[in-house]
Amino acid sequence: MADSHFSDAAHPLANPGYGKRSASAEGPLRADHFAHLTPREGAVAAYIDRLPDTSDISIKTLAKHTPYGQTAITTVLRALVRAGHLRHGLEAVRTPEGNTRWVTRTWWSRAPRADSWWDAYAKGELPAERAEERRRPTRSRAYILLAALGREHGLMSLSHADCTALAPLVEEWFAREATDEQVRRALTTGLPTPVHHPAALARRRLIDKLPPAPPPKARPVRVIECAECGRPPRAGTLTGGKCAPCRGVPTGAPPALPAARVHALAAACRTPARTPGRSPDRTPEGTPA
Known part of the structure; x- marks a missing residue:
């Protein structure tokens, strides 16, 4: 330079x-x-x-x-x-x-x-950015949120494969302007005891509780x-x-x-x-x- x-x-x-x-x-x-x-x-x-x-x-x-x-x-x-x-x-x-x-x-x-x-x-x-410009992190914001659930709520401990599979559903929440805290509350509030299949429960909640799309921005x-x-x-x-x-x-x-x-x-x-x-x-x- x-x-x-x-x-x-x-x-x-x-x-x-x-x-x-x-x-x-x-x-x-x-x-x-x-x-x-x-x-x-x-x-x-x-x-x-x-x-x-x-x-x-x-x-x-x-x-x-x-x-x-x-x-x-x-x-x-x-x-x-x-x-x-x-x-x-x-x-x-x-x-x-x-x-x-x-x-x-x-x-x-x-x-x-x-x-x-x-x-x-x-x-x-704007056209799509070239791959060398995107430089996305190895683990996305959605993956990191899901991986942390088990540390904060032991009943919702998810594996690497679970986090990878569920991340696109969380990304859809982010696309609708949901915050990390809103996603965490949707996944951890009112949990049954015990939780036999955390990944299945998370998938169901992410689909059923998906917030409405925000109005289009001008x-x-x-x-x-x-x-x-x-x-x-x-x-x-x-x-x-x-x-x-x-x-x-x-x-x-x-x-x-x-x-x-x-x-x-x-x-x-x-x-x-x-x-x-x-x-x-x-x-x-x-x-x-």
Whole structure:
């Protein structure tokens, strides 16, 4: 990783509702995470990465708290956009009064993301993470909860095979926003004495007492802006963080010539074809030009 040993101890937070926003949950920082960047870009990227969410990562603030000036920071931030680490835009948020307002966002991803990933993120439709990014623990939260039941309630001691088989049922509870304590209470309250088959009893309770699914969450409304002109794309999607006009790609039909220019060009084309004696302000068909 590039040298980034400048202190972030006094780095300020942004105004409420603004500042850095992590776009995804990621594992611990590795030495090669920013190896694809130049040393300066890697140093600033590592600095931004270790700042907490809502930190002020504007050009002026980063220039004040790093060894680089505003021009250098501007260049670095554009490079981080091109590399897929950074995006700027707007997000609709609900106020306590129930109104909706747009706030400025700066989204950060430790892993470099493709344009398609950022497009899906803006729509609230993130694709599945690659296997090397998931890095799930060997034992899931559901497995650990089930394995601990026997230590807390001897009647519900479960084997490794039992925990592995029952974990998907517990995961369904978690998917419905149940807490660990709610699952434990469902599995241990009012136990019969003795419990002949703890795994069978746990399965039955996990199925019969499954809580209702929560109401669907509203998808976020986000607009990612062009890193060059600061506007949302008028058509299509951003490529490398830039809209089509800023990449030099023409959009739509070419602009029409002014009427006066059209008439002048038409007149120039007719001039060689005029017959002596014919009125210069009339066409060969005898209609006014």
